[in-house]
Amino acid sequence: MPSPRKRSNNVRTAAIVGGSIVVVAVIALVLANLAFSGSGGDKTKPKHVANSAGLTLKIGSVGVQSAGPQPRVSSSVKQAVLDASQAYVDDAVLAPIEKGHVNLAYAKIFDRAVRGDASGRDRATLTEIRTGELKAPVTATATPVRLDGMGDQTGKLVLLAATFGVDVSGKGSSGPLKITRLAELTFAPEGGRWMVTAYRVGVKRTATAHTDSAVAGAGNGTVS
Numbered sequence: 001m002p003s004p005r006k007r008s009n010n011v012r013t014a015a016i017v018g019g020s021i022v023v024v025a026v027i028a029l030v031l032a033n034l035a036f037s038g039s040g041g042d043k044t045k046p047k048h049v050a051n052s053a054g055l056t057l058k059i060g061s062v063g064v065q066s067a068g069p070q071p072r073v074s075s076s077v078k079q080a081v082l083d084a085s086q087a088y089v090d091d092a093v094l095a096p097i098e099k100g101h102v103n104l105a106y107a108k109i110f111d112r113a114v115r116g117d118a119s120g121r122d123r124a125t126l127t128e129i130r131t132g133e134l135k136a137p138v139t140a141t142a143t144p145v146r147l148d149g150m151g152d153q154t155g156k157l158v159l160l161a162a163t164f165g166v167d168v169s170g171k172g173s174s175g176p177l178k179i180t181r182l183a184e185l186t187f188a189p190e191g192g193r194w195m196v197t198a199y200r201v202g203v204k205r206t207a208t209a210h211t212d213s214a215v216a217g218a219g220n221g222t223v224s
Helices: 024-035 075-099 104-109 112-119
Strands: 059-066 135-142 145-151 157-172 175-190 193-207 211-218
Touching: 059 075, 075 104, 075 135, 075 145, 075 157, 075 175, 075 193, 104 112, 112 193, 112 211, 157 193
Parallel strands: 059 145
Antiparallel strands: 135 157, 145 157, 157 175, 175 193, 193 211
16 A cells, blocks of 8 residues: 655645555446446536547535534535546546547646656556557446545535546457556645545456556545
8 A cells, every 4th residue: 555645735634534545356346336326416517528438427426524514515616526537537547548648637637745646656557558549449438426525623625535437448459458447536625726635546457368457546635
């Protein structure tokens, strides 16, 4: 499990619930559970879809814990987190297998506390840069995005985690390839934006001749 990283100043006083990193061996089970969660939840949609697979993330269930009064997760906050999660999928997961490279905007969703890890040591796990471009057509599906929030003693929302699974299928140079991902992106407000201040990601890539798995995490906050 990656060592915890220092959190951003704006959430230092939040009550933090520790969590263990995703175990890739049980990703399929977790994804199956997520697929059936959040039915009937918020139907907020992202403003755009920037991938040729037509994958559009949707909000599932929404829950909030608080050390004080129960905070409200506004529609604008839900939309901001959903758009950033969609951008992560478009820029980091689908762009490399559709275009052969990670989009330059990828790092912009992360705050300074974890941006270095997301762009450096964990880049190969958080993105599909090592997989490279696959032959068309590429198909992609996703579970509903579960939102788990945390409020401080004043009832202010200080953390919001987006948890979702993504399955991608395509054909590489050695034959069919299936990619299974489970991502938890924890957001905090910074400078008027909701930025990823912690993450836990597991990925499993299954090809004709081999299967490889990886996990990565940074930041010491989770609300799930």
